[in-house]
Amino acid sequence: MAEPEFDARGVRIERWPRSLTKAGQVLIQDGRLALLTSYGRVIDSAPLRAVRTARPWFAGRGSTVATVNGIRYRLTMGQRDRRPDASALAVRFMEAVSRASRKST
Numbered sequence: 001m002a003e004p005e006f007d008a009r010g011v012r013i014e015r016w017p018r019s020l021t022k023a024g025q026v027l028i029q030d031g032r033l034a035l036l037t038s039y040g041r042v043i044d045s046a047p048l049r050a051v052r053t054a055r056p057w058f059a060g061r062g063s064t065v066a067t068v069n070g071i072r073y074r075l076t077m078g079q080r081d082r083r084p085d086a087s088a089l090a091v092r093f094m095e096a097v098s099r100a101s102r103k104s105t
Contacts, residue, residue, distance in 0.1 A: 062086025
């Protein structure tokens with residue numbers, strides 16, 4: 001198993017209109033994106049070619065929207081520990097999805 005291309009913990013994962021976890025994990029590894037609860041249970045998982053990311057106008061600092069298997073999730077990085085680099089972490093996530101999906105095509 002290869003090293004993860006992106007791994008963020010303490011991520012708030014929401015599926016409108018409710019929060020699924022306040023301390024989840026976003027993991028990109030082996031060409032797949034996985035959204036996990038704080039206990040490691042898989043919320044959703046998909047190959048990167050089935051994932052779309054965006055940073056809409058309403059998303060706050062450190063937030064992105066990821067569409068995984070046709071389901072929209074709002075991901076707020078650094079939610080739990082109020083990380084000052086949450087915005088940079090969100091940008092790194094979007095770049096990792098873009099870079100990894102280009103590799104898999």
